[in-house]
Amino acid sequence: MDALYTAVATANSAGREGRAATSDGRLDLVLAPPRELGGTGEGTNPEQLFAAGYASCFASAVSLVGRQQKVNTSDISITAEVSIGKDDTSFALSVVLRAELPEELDNATGRSLVEQAHQLCPYSKATRGNIPVELVVE
Template identity: 60%
Template sequence: MAIQDITVAYTAVATAENGRDGRVSSDDGRLDVVVNPPKELGGNGAGTNPEQLFAAGYSACFQGALGVVARQEKADISGSTVTAAVSIGKTAEGGFGLEVAISATIPNVDTATAQSLIEKAHQVCPYSNATRGNIKVELSVV
């Protein structure tokens, strides 16, 4: 797969201090959060963690992509939600990896239409494009 080339429209900048057990903030001050490893990874779980932040970004971005596709298809996605479940675990090589499960609820369309919409959104979403071919991403309609 070739590296994607884009015309940059916006750049987000965030800085981490002390890695997974510290703080993350954006250059504009709108994001400033304490991060701690979850209890499942031996941390205290007091703050948020990178996987939660990734899940938040991916779900919001995917919902936006779903909106783009719905407008093109003239489909009513009002009242829809998108949930991203980001899992972390050890790889066979001894490092760590991620996998994602995206689930969408789209109440105003039938299941087949909803499935088609999320599959098309998966082709449009920048997070999906960034992860495609790198990690497991499952899509489902709930």
Template identity: 50%
Template sequence: MSIQPIDVKYTAVATAEGGRDGRVSSDDNQLDVIVNPPKEMGGSGAGTNPEQLFAAGYSACFQSALGVVARREKADITGSTVTAEVGIGSTPEGGFGLTVALSASIPNVDAATAQELLEKAHQVCPYSNATRGNIEVSLSIV
């Protein structure tokens, strides 16, 4: 798989201090959050964590990709939602890896159309394109 050229329209910049137990902020000061490991990983769980931030970004981006596809297909996705569940765990090699489960509610279309929209959005979404072949991503309609 070759890397496709991208006509970059925007670049987000964020800086971390203290890694998973510190602070993350963006260069424009729109994001400034304390990060802590979740309790399930031995942390305090007092702040957000990288997996929550990834889930927030992926779900928002995927919802927008769903909108792009819906406009092309002339489908009504009014009232739809997308939820991203991001899991983190150990790999057999001793590192860490992620999993993603994307679920969508699309109330104004039938189940077959909803699934088709979801599959097409998965081809459009930049997060899906970035993770494809690297981590397990599942899609479901709720």
């Protein structure tokens, strides 16, 4: 791969309790485990960051596929639900990607766009075969 851009972020302290910041200073967050995992919930957590990144990247992939097929995707909304839980050995993630379609876009076309975007999205490529990702078209 020829890198076109590299994001650099550093997390300190205990990772889930501390700070995370990007090298350019645009992102600087307090980290805290969610209450559901015994934390204070008074900061963001890696699952939220992953969900935001995946939703954004996937929306971009849907937009690209839409442009290629001359389908207006400007009103499609992508929500990523990232869950963490225990598996046989330690912890694992799963993702549900929800695509909310505008009324004028039929379900079959929307499903096709979402499935094609899932083949193109770098986050989808990185997770494929590693964690379950469910596509939901609403």
